[in-house]
Amino acid sequence: xxxxxxxxxxxxxxxxxxxxxxxxxxxxxxxxxxxxxxxxxxxxxxxxxxxxxxxxxxxxxxxxxxxxxxxxxxxxxxxxxxxxxxxxxxxxxxxxxxxxxxxxxxxxxxxxxxxxxxxxxxxxxxxxxxxxxxxxxxxxxxxxxxxxxxxxxxxxxxxxxxxxxxxxxxxxxxxxxxxxxxxxxxxxxxxxxxxxxxxxxxxxxxxxxxxxxxxxxxxxxxxxxxxxxxxxxxxxxxxxxxxxxxxxxxxxxxxxxxxxxxxxxxxxxxxxxxxxxxxxxxxxxxxxxxxxxxxxxxxxxxxxxxxxxxxxxxxxxxxxxxxxxxxxxxxxxxxxxxxxxxxxxxxxxxxxxxxxxxxxxxxxxxxxxxxxxxxxxxxxxxxxxxxxxxxxxxxxxxxxxxxxxxxxxxxxxxxxx
Numbered sequence: 493x494x495x496x497x498x499x500x501x502x503x504x505x506x507x508x509x510x511x512x513x514x515x516x517x518x519x520x521x522x523x524x525x526x527x528x529x530x531x532x533x534x535x536x537x538x539x540x541x542x543x544x545x546x547x548x549x550x551x552x553x554x555x556x557x558x559x560x561x562x563x564x565x566x567x568x569x570x571x572x573x574x575x576x577x578x579x580x581x582x583x584x585x586x587x588x589x590x591x592x593x594x595x596x597x598x599x600x601x602x603x604x605x606x607x608x609x610x611x612x613x614x615x616x617x618x619x620x621x622x623x624x625x626x627x628x629x630x631x632x633x634x635x636x637x638x639x640x641x642x643x644x645x646x647x648x649x650x651x652x653x654x655x656x657x658x659x660x661x662x663x664x665x666x667x668x669x670x671x672x673x674x675x676x677x678x679x680x681x682x683x684x685x686x687x688x689x690x691x692x693x694x695x696x697x698x699x700x701x702x703x704x705x706x707x708x709x710x711x712x713x714x715x716x717x718x719x720x721x722x723x724x725x726x727x728x729x730x731x732x733x734x735x736x737x738x739x740x741x742x743x744x745x746x747x748x749x750x751x752x753x754x755x756x757x758x759x760x761x762x763x764x765x766x767x768x769x770x771x772x773x774x775x776x777x778x779x780x781x782x783x784x785x786x787x788x789x790x791x792x793x794x795x796x797x798x799x800x801x802x803x804x805x806x807x808x809x810x811x812x813x814x815x816x817x818x819x820x821x822x823x824x825x826x827x828x829x830x831x832x833x834x835x836x837x838x839x840x841x842x843x844x845x846x847x848x849x850x851x852x853x854x855x856x857x858x859x860x861x862x863x864x865x866x867x868x869x870x871x872x873x874x875x876x877x878x879x880x881x882x883x884x885x886x887x888x889x890x891x892x893x894x895x896x897x898x899x900x901x902x903x904x905x906x907x908x909x
Contacts, residue, residue: 541617541835544626548607549812551636552845555600556804556852558640562592563856564867587644590857590865594655597853599640601654601661604846606635612839617832625838655861661850662859666879668844669810670887673764678894681757697756704759711766712736719773725782728773731881735769738888751895761891765884772880775858775871803870807855811848854879 587595607625614621643651684693712732720728742758742765745751776782858865858873865872 541622541626541838545812545836545841547629548604548841548845549808551603551633552600552811552848553804553808555596555640555849556807559593559596559600559852559856560804562588562596563590563865590861591648591651591655593853593856594651594658594861595643595646596640597658597849598643598646598651598654599636600849601846602642603636603639604842604849606639607632608839608842608846611842614834614838617834621838622834652861655853655857658850658853659859661847662854665811665844665847665851666883667886668847670883670890672813674761674887674891674894677757677760677764677891678753680760681754684756685754697754701755701759704756704763708739708759708762708766711770715766715770715773719776719782722782728776728782731769731773735765735884738765738884742888742891745892745895750899753895757891761887765887768880768884768887771871772877772884775873775876775880777873778866803855807848807852811845811851 611621611625614625616622643654684697712735715728715732715735719725720732723729739758739762742761743755746753746758747755855871855876856865858871859875859879860873
């Protein structure tokens with residue numbers, strides 16, 4: 493009797509273990525299905541934060557295109573022309589054009605700020621706020637449409653106030669983007685020069701650094717040819733020569749014996765500063781006499797259209813890449829996150845897109861609401877030029893400070909002890 497009871501217990505144990513293993517297999521299969529199924533199925537059935545960021549980027553792209561259509565007053569968009577009947581626009585006087593850009597930007601800003609306040613502080617997957625961030629797309633599309641139309645009901649005075657605030661918000665976006673880029677460059681340099689990869693990647697680091705410096709020098713020479721063809725182009729000569737001096741300063745500081753940050757990071761930063769200098773002079777007004785071949789006609793050609801489309805996509809990509817890089821702004825970094833932690837900071841992600849909405853308004857309006865912008869142009873004007881140049885100088889200052897700050901703090905700590 494005792495033995496039969498013992499065998500029954502063993503059989504029950506086997507049955508229970510079988511059920512548990514079957515449940516585990518089922519859960520594993522469910523996870524596999526949700527992970528490897530199509531992106532459309534993930535959007536429809538599963539709360540997926542990785543796929544959600546592309547949806548938010550698509551909404552941001554649609555807002556950019558709508559702002560461009562409002563600025564250039566495209567005649568084929570009948571829906572935009574119907575907005576002239578909105579009373580806040582004073583019967584179409586301020587619905588389109590530059591103020592139309594600000595209205596679309598304000599709607600995009602309000603949408604992402606609502607998402608920011610409703611998702612900030614989310615730390616775990618399958619939380620209610622996580623599901624709201626990654627799902628409920630029908631409701632969020634309706635919310636985006638409502639927030640886009642709402643600014644067209646507001647009076648012009650409020651829109652003008654938002655335009656002044658947008659200068660500050662766009663500056664915050666540029667600063668956040670700047671820190672993200674510098675953090676990525678320093679992370680890449682530290683990774684390749686670490687003890688784990690030092691011997692294996694030493695030659696690769698030298699090759700990449702050499703290529704970066706060659707591109708920088710070629711870019712500076714071409715800028716002298718294109719944007720300073722005459723000796724009286726003092727402003728452009730100042731910009732280009734200043735970039736060359738900044739490149740030398742970054743290289744000298746990085747190779748200093750107390751810093752010893754290597755040659756790769758100043759080379760990559762040199763590429764970024766040369767790009768900022770080029771984009772600054774490219775933003776100069778077309779009638780500026782120091783631009784080579786500046787006497788071209790003002791008609792729109794296919795090159796202008798392609799450049800404009802590329803610029804719009806660059807805005808979206810820059811906002812997207814900066815938005816998911818919340819870890820470089822965390823003072824306390826956890827190297828071993830839990831499996832149920834969110835993959836990126838939802839609040840930071842939406843905050844970047846909110847400031848990005850102000851940023852694209854400044855680019856489409858040339859950072860100045862008082863001068864006209866030609867169709868199929870973006871970020872053109874003296875205000876845009878100086879914003880780029882100041883951004884370049886600030887980038888070099890931040891990079892040099894990130895190199896010197898550990899040494900300064902270490903010396904102060906040694907003096908205090």
